[in-house]
Amino acid sequence: MKSEILSSEAVGGNQWHFDQQSEDVYLNYTSFDCGADTDEIGFLLQHGVSGQALAEARRRAYLWRVSPFEALLACGAIDEERLYAAVAEAVGMPFLRRNMRIGTGARFPECLTAGVVPLHPDEQGLRFAIAPGVRHLGRFMEQHARWHDAGVALTTPRLLTRLAMRAFPRHIAHLAANGLADAAAALSYRGQMSGPQIGLLALAVGVMSFFLVRAPAAAFGLFASLCGLVFIAMVTVRLACCLEPPRHPPRRSPEDHALPTYTVIVPLHREERVLPQLLTALEDLDYPPAKLDIKLVVESDDATTAVALRRQTLPPWFEVVVAPPGLPRTKPRALNLALQLARGEYTVVYDAEDVPEPQQLRLAAAHLAAAPAHVACLQAHLAIDNVDDSLLTRLFAIEYAVLFDVINPGLATFGFPVPLGGTSNHFRTAVLRRVHAWDAWNVTEDADLGLRLARLGYAVEDLPSTTREEAPARLRAWLAQRARWMKGWLQVCVTHTREPRTALRQLGPAGTLGAFATVAGTVLTALFFPIFLIASVRMLADGSLLAADEPVRRAVAAIGLTLFAAGGLAMLVPACIGLRRRKLQRLAPYVALMPLYFVLISFAAWLGAIELICSPFRWNKTEHGLARTSEAARRRTASAEAIIHPVRSNRRSP
Structure with a gap:
């Protein structure tokens, strides 16, 4: 295959x-x-x-x-x-x-x-x-x-x-940007939309525009029916993931002599504010230093980060790699460059603001050593560190609890394609090189790589270890980050529908259903959620949804009402389960605000769609080091106090 x-x-x-x-x-x-x-x-x-x-x-x-x-x-x-x-x-x-x-x-x-x-x-x-x-x-x-x-x-x-x-600056820059595109053009977004895709999109827009002018009600009904198929698949998969308990391997800690060399790649760009926290987190990793190969990748024109690194005393197992100038200026290009220099049997990617659990590399090494050869990647759980910074960070924390504690573990259990998070992905280095690593032309390279691994016969499994990261606390920064994410998801859709018959043959019926539900469902839900929400609420309010007098309209109304209710369950039930698994039950009252949060996601998705046309490869940089609260720091303080002041027994002395 x-x-x-x-x-x-x-x-x-x-x-x-x-x-x-x-x-x-x-x-x-x-x-x-x-x-x-x-x-x-x-x-x-x-x-x-x-x-x-x-x-x-x-x-x-x-x-x-x-x-x-x-x-x-x-x-x-x-x-x-x-x-x-x-x-x-x-x-x-x-x-x-x-x-x-x-x-x-x-x-x-x-x-x-x-x-x-x-x-x-x-x-x-x-x-x-x-x-x-x-x-x-x-x-x-x-x-x-x-x-x-x-x-x-x-x-x-x-x-x-x-x-x-x-x-070899030009040659290296070319390899980092075009390794995948040169080897398998159909699997890279470098060529953007193909001729048949553009023609099909133009035809769909033309037909829909014609019906909107001639018969707007029929046009909306046709469009809603087509989207309804995607929503049903997405709702079914999300609720199924809620019913499937996570299957975690035992948390074994291998002996030092049994551990292989592990490469850690951290791309940095204007990250001087979080550099001390990052270096502390990496030095806290519980892994033999002689078997660590940590690559800090900086851009050639990022003088502030370079100066901040020179001020630090880096351990011998750290190496600073300077990426030569080139386009596109994206995170996956930096990752591809570092991968060429990786010495480890396994490779993990962290972001600059990440604080992984110290035992994470040991757990991943044990899991990958025991897993079948086709398991190419493990996705650790991501959690928001600055939960209490703002209302936005609380809703972001709920979203992450749903995705990384419920949906992704469920997808992995079912053997469906898993859209990777942008960090804490643990790979077999040989497999990562074999599939030509990340697509430098896709601004959501993680989701793209997860789907590509599935197409090429590899599996992604869940890793029960947490990495905490900082979420944007202000709306403007959040919108810029989310617009980039949604633009990348649209790029994933374009890339993996260029050759639909090949993708169907590679994924199989079940894998295609999973990819259809996660990828197409994410994009369509993000783009059109407010429209269907307003239409459904309006029809429920005036009774038109229930007052249909024709059999066909009654059936459509029943399907619409069922889909509306199931969609609400698919939004709220995973949130409650994710908060319980993440031990964030105190955020349960904020679950009621998730529909408003999805409206914001829809606005960001339309911004991403506009960016896809105007600046498809621009990387909206998220500033880090602005958090006012930190769950990781609170946990460290609590652990230190527990060591200094042991908890006294509640039993009274005789």
């Missing part, structure tokens, strides 16, 4: 390009045993590393099942550049810092994958620079004799990455 659209043999549409000399160096280099230990780290005593630090590195290397060099870096006993310079000195090789010029035979990202690049000829006679991964350094030192007089210099993986990013 997957081969119908995507090739699984190449990432980003590229193949290996090495001349014979490069290939010889590469084959020698990759023959190292990445699990090898070494007795040669004692030479680091001459470079300022204490014997106690070396002993501690050996102990942690044994506990984590990593090399001593990885443990040394993770413990902060030495930085990467000093370590590689010391290794180069120990084996008698040149060490290159920043004066390298990559030769014309290099290719991105293959040169980073191999850790080998050809160099421009210079007076030193150097032909290649190699950057073995930290885990390979022990075997590299044991076999250093093969590098004598080979014209090879040593450098660090990070220096090699920075050099490659400077050497």
Whole structure:
């Protein structure tokens, strides 16, 4: 099934390009045993590393099942550049810092994958620079004799990455933006609406306009009937999700030695206000530091975030990646770039304002290790952190409780396509690369990727772990964010209806029903909810809905009344269940205001539709760091007080 659209043999549409000399160096280099230990780290005593630090590195290397060099870096006993310079000195090789010029035979990202690049000829006679991964350094030192007089210099993986990013900015920008579109144009929004789609839309608008002029009542009835099919599917799925209890795996905590390397990608853009909170949350992750690969991605012109990062002392397992300039300026483009550099078996995406539970990576690693190979992604639960900032944040919290504590777990249980949230998605890195990652031309790349995974035969499952994030507290900021979301949902509809027969064959009847209910239902409900709400309330108020005198009109009235009641249940019942599961019952009185909240969503959806025409790829930036309340901070304070002041027993002393 997957081969119908995507090739699984190449990432980003590229193949290996090495001349014979490069290939010889590469084959020698990759023959190292990445699990090898070494007795040669004692030479680091001459470079300022204490014997106690070396002993501690050996102990942690044994506990984590990593090399001593990885443990040394993770413990902060030495930085990467000093370590590689010391290794180069120990084996008698040149060490290159920043004066390298990559030769014309290099290719991105293959040169980073191999850790080998050809160099421009210079007076030193150097032909290649190699950057073995930290885990390979022990075997590299044991076999250093093969590098004598080979014209090879040593450098660090990070220096090699920075050099490659400077050497190939246009190529890297193109890959990040067009990897999916070049490999499978039908699955990317880059081409926007196809000719048949435009023709069908024009025909529908023309026919509806004709009937509105000639027979407005009949036109509204026809339109309502067509939308009613979508609403019935959506109501059925939402209520079914309420009846299905979440099926969570046991919350096991694997031992450190059993954990794989985990890549964490965090795209940043004008996020200096929340940077301290983000770094604290990432450092609090309960995961062996030597197995963490955290990528902070910033845009090349984002000077404020870059300055804020330079003021921070980042742990060794953090890496700042600067995205080269290019279009479109979207979050998925930054994610695609970081994925090219990911070292982890699993990859998770967080937003700048996120505060994930510390155990989340362990739980995801255990779940993915035990899950079948076709389970490509886990969606953690998202919850609003600043619930009490305003009425808008309270309603936002209810919406998130419905989506991430009721609907998405239900969709995953039924095996339906799951429209991913924009954060806390835990992927198998190999599968993510195989499907060409995110569509940089879709401003709701998460929902698009969830549907694409389903089309290509992969599944998304629920992860019972919470990530708290900040919601906009002001209406203007909320409308800008929601307009972008709704514009993205419209882009998802366009992308996945280009080849309807192919999509139907890939998803199957049940998957098509689920996608129809979630995607089309979300869009049509958002656009036309106020119209149907006003029409239904008006007909109920004047009795016209119940006073039909013809059998057909009675049947239509009965269907309309049933759909109106079921729609109300589908709005209120998931909200009550979600609040109970989220332990936010105190927000129950605000559930009555959800119809008004959906009116606001409808207004944002029309703004998104206008943006889709005028500026389809513009990314409405949401400002963070403005919250006045914080549920995560309150919980941390309560935990600290519980440790300092243990709860006393209610039993009286005898």
